[in-house]
Amino acid sequence: MGCRSSDKPKPKPKHRKGLWSPEEDQRLRNYVLKHGHGCWSSVPINAGLQRNGKSCRLRWINYLRPGLKRGMFSLQEEETILTLHRLLGNKWSQIAQHLPGRTDNEIKNYWHSHLKKKVLKADQAMEEANTSSDNLEPNSPNKLTITQTPNYESLLMNVEKSPTDTDRLVPQLSESPKQPNRSSLPKLMFAEWLSLDSFSSLSEAIMASKDQNNSSFMDNFMQGCFLNEGTLFGNSEYRNSPLNDASPEDMFSPQFKFECHSSGNDQFVDFSSGEDICSEFNMKNDLKYIYEY
DNA sequence: AATGTCAGCAACCGCACTGTT
DNA sequence: TAACAGTGCGGTTGCTGACAT
Known part of the structure; x- marks a missing residue:
């Protein structure tokens, strides 16, 4: 927890309140998808928003975050x-x-x-x-x-x-x-996968699936994300997000990598292989995707 | 058509907890 | 170890649209 001092906001801009405009949403969404939130109190400054960090966090969690139904x-x-x-x-x-x-x-x-x-x-x-x-x-x-x-x-x-x-x-x-009957392996939804607590079990499951040399877990996981829930790409909220330019196939192609945060042990996971590809990264972001890996 | 009332939802507020210095 | 800052959570408020009068 905590920000690096360089992340900390300088004092004290007037903060806007009330409903979020589409433009503000766009700014916040773009910023978090690109950089991750890191320290929330610095997000509004870096994203050019006249909101406080708390408000940004809430807006992201309750409205903008991918995977919401x-x-x-x-x-x-x-x-x-x-x-x-x-x-x-x-x-x-x-x-x-x-x-x-x-x-x-x-x-x-x-x-x-x-x-x-x-x-x-x-x-x-x-x-x-x-x-x-x-x-x-x-x-x-x-x-x-x-x-x-x-x-x-x-x-x-x-x-x-x-x-x-x-x-x-x-x-x-x-x-x-x-x-x-369902698969004995858990079906994980996108939002669940984003949850900090669930990541360790997800990565265990990925590894287990990899160890068993079968793809059933990843099949289920992908279905959970894109077929069963069907909201990630169908939701108009994401039509303007860079995510929208990607088909589900794209998302699991080598061009996309997702960074997940789990209780101090952040990992990059290659969806196509399930491998932890960059465990030395340690940024406090819930989710970040990287182009052109 | 104008006004009042109500329900639903988004957002704010304050407190508690936790990590850092 | 105390003070501080960031974050998470639950309660509450206030705005908005739908419906009633």
């Missing part, structure tokens, strides 16, 4: 939020780790605007059902007994042990037994 929450996402909220309470960032492409802010807003009411209604209905059934004979066949207690303990163990492994968690919440 847009649009309605699916039923499965809703169920995941409901279950995790019962488990974790208002730990929005932890809940967000299990919903690839969704931000904590988005989930929090969705909770307050939609789910909270639903839960209240459901609870009320349950309460009414219980009080009315209390008036019935104890052994009446009409008596309603609430016995639905999901196996939270095992769920919680997964949450604690493996907070970013969505695929292993989510099926326990809602997967029906009829669903087709």
Whole structure:
């Protein structure tokens, strides 16, 4: 953590507030994609923005960062939020780790605007059902007994042990037994892959896949990024980004390398081989891509 | 058509935590 | 070890558009 002194902003420009203009978005996006964010407080200065670093960080995380989903929450996402909220309470960032492409802010807003009411209604209905059934004979066949207690303990163990492994968690919440078998290897989404915590498991998986001399992991990973989620290149937010000039094939061609940051151990990964190609790099960036490698 | 009300969402604020000096 | 700075998180605010009156 912390900036080099040369990165630190000189005092104190007037900071703009309120909604971001498309031009500001473009500036921030271009800057972060090109240089990485490094020290957030220096980003607005270097990017020519009259915002504070915090505001830039938030805008990037919640809106500009690649891999974000847009649009309605699916039923499965809703169920995941409901279950995790019962488990974790208002730990929005932890809940967000299990919903690839969704931000904590988005989930929090969705909770307050939609789910909270639903839960209240459901609870009320349950309460009414219980009080009315209390008036019935104890052994009446009409008596309603609430016995639905999901196996939270095992769920919680997964949450604690493996907070970013969505695929292993989510099926326990809602997967029906009829669903087709998936690969035993985890399917990682782009946003998940960007997450600092998940990178080590990703690189392990890449290495494992490489060791086994098969491509199933990378196949799954690519599908997760570009086919299953389908938002990275379909989202209009990225139409003006340099990323848009690239097809999925391009992205995995030798011309593209991604830099990932994971808890002090930054790595460049060659997508085509899965190799850590430049481990001596140590810049604090979530993501940076490099042309003409 | 004008005004009021409400819901949804983006962004801000303040606190807590962590790393650095 | 204390002070400071950067970052992350959750609560809250305020803007905007949709709908009602």
